Amino acid sequence: MKRQEEGQEREQPAVICPFCGSAEVELLALFGSQLLTDQYYCRACHTPFEHLRADADDDERVGPAHLANLAHQGE
Numbered sequence: 001m002k003r004q005e006e007g008q009e010r011e012q013p014a015v016i017c018p019f020c021g022s023a024e025v026e027l028l029a030l031f032g033s034q035l036l037t038d039q040y041y042c043r044a045c046h047t048p049f050e051h052l053r054a055d056a057d058d059d060e061r062v063g064p065a066h067l068a069n070l071a072h073q074g075e
Helices: 064-073
Strands: 024-030 037-042 048-051
Touching: none
Parallel strands: none
Antiparallel strands: 024 037, 037 048
């Protein structure tokens, strides 16, 4: 059985440099320090940075806000 998404690629969100806001970035590596990040290089400010992968599942992302919500649910 063929996947329904075959032939219909998901749109990748535009990656913007977190330091200068430029969209002139290039992909350096498919994996950063974590498996759910990609490494990019900003051509405008010449800064390397990591960006969360587009295929990372939102439920798997645990940040400070998510942890705070979990703490409040337990009260």
